[in-house]
Amino acid sequence: DAKTTQPPSMDCAEGRAANLPCNHSTISGNEYVYWYRQIHSQGPQYIIHGLKNNETNEMASLIITEDRKSSTLILPHATLRDTAVYYCIVRDNYGGSQGNLIFGKGTKLSVKP
Amino acid sequence: DAGVIQSPRHEVTEMGQEVTLRCKPISGHNSLFWYRQTMMRGLELLIYFNNNVPIDDSGMPEDRFSAKMPNASFSTLKIQPSEPRDSAVYFCASTRDRAGSPLHFGNGTRLTVT
Numbered sequence: 001d002a003k004t005t006q007p008p009s010m011d012c013a014e015g016r017a018a019n020l021p022c023n024h025s026t027i028s029g030n031e032y033v034y035w036y037r038q039i040h041s042q043g044p045q046y047i048i049h050g051l052k053n054n055e056t057n058e059m060a061s062l063i064i065t066e067d068r069k070s071s072t073l074i075l076p077h078a079t080l081r082d083t084a085v086y087y088c089i090v091r092d093n094y095g096g097s098q099g100n101l102i103f104g105k106g107t108k109l110s111v112k113p
Numbered sequence: 114d115a116g117v118i119q120s121p122r123h124e125v126t127e128m129g130q131e132v133t134l135r136c137k138p139i140s141g142h143n144s145l146f147w148y149r150q151t152m153m154r155g156l157e158l159l160i161y162f163n164n165n166v167p168i169d170d171s172g173m174p175e176d177r178f179s180a181k182m183p184n185a186s187f188s189t190l191k192i193q194p195s196e197p198r199d200s201a202v203y204f205c206a207s208t209r210d211r212a213g214s215p216l217h218f219g220n221g222t223r224l225t226v227t
Contacts, residue, residue: 032213043117043204043218044156051213100146100169101206101216103156 003027004088009108012082018075020107022088025069031092033064034101035073037084037109044087044103047073078111085109115139117219119205125225131193134222137186138207146206146216147180147190156204162188163210195226 005023012018024033034049048055048062050071055062061074075082087106118137126132138145146161160170165182173180177196182188192199202223206216 034215041202041221041223043206043220044216046215046217049213049215100158100161102158105155 003031003090003102004104006086006088006104006107008105009110011110011112012075012078014080014111014113015077018073018078018082018109018111020073020075020086020088020109021070022072023070024088024090027068027090028092031090033062033068033071034089034091035060035062036087036089036101036103037082038087038106039081039084047086078109080111080113083109083111117205117207117217119203119219119222121222122220123223123225125227126195127227128196129194130226131191132195132199132224132226134190134203134205134224136188136190136205136219138188138205139217140186142207142209142217143185144208144210145182145188146208147188148204148206148218149201150204150221151201159190159203192224195224197226200224200226 032049032051035047036044038044048060050062064071085106085108087103089101120135144163147159148156150156159172160180162182180190202221204218204221206218208214208216
């Protein structure tokens with residue numbers, strides 16, 4: 001079972017920031033938070049991941065609360081092309097054997113003009 | 114850089130036929146994953162390999178499904194015999210076996226079994 005909880009859908013106006021929340025209250029110390037998105041008929045696309053600290057890259061920012069029980073993905077200036085299903089996943093990276101990604105239902109983000 | 118390459122992109126076959134899906138991981142990646150996506154069940158892990166060795170195949174639905182990774186640059190997922198309920202999009206993903214390395218997915222094979 002997925003270890004995360006996300007709202008099923010969200011709307012965002014084009015050009016505004018999209019803030020996608022995720023709860024992962026049972027996260028353990030060695031688990032990272034990953035965000036992926038899937039645009040219709042394409043493979044899941046990696047966006048960003050983090051362990052404890054906030055992270056930023058060219059696509060998005062990831063804000064992780066101090067207790068690590070929740071996080072927020074921020075798309076600073078959403079465009080119509082950001083319409084997709086966004087998945088928040090916690091994944092164990094400890095040891096040599098890679099933990100797999102367990103996908104939940106994600107959040108369907110609709111960016112509207 | 115070339116990403117994960119899957120072939121074919123689409124496959125339509127009749128029930129009972131053998132189906133082989135192919136995947137070329139990103140060069141230098143030593144872990145490979147096969148996922149299946151349906152409307153009802155979402156994205157499910159079928160099997161994953163580390164250094165060409167199957168590590169966890171508990172997601173493989175039944176004996177009709179088999180996967181191989183003969184070398185670091187190629188993997189196959191075979192269904193024999195195929196059934197209509199196998200219709201789905203099958204994704205392959207790869208990553209480096211290193212803490213914090215993300216999985217990178219191919220664009221999938223859409224399988225339709227009639």
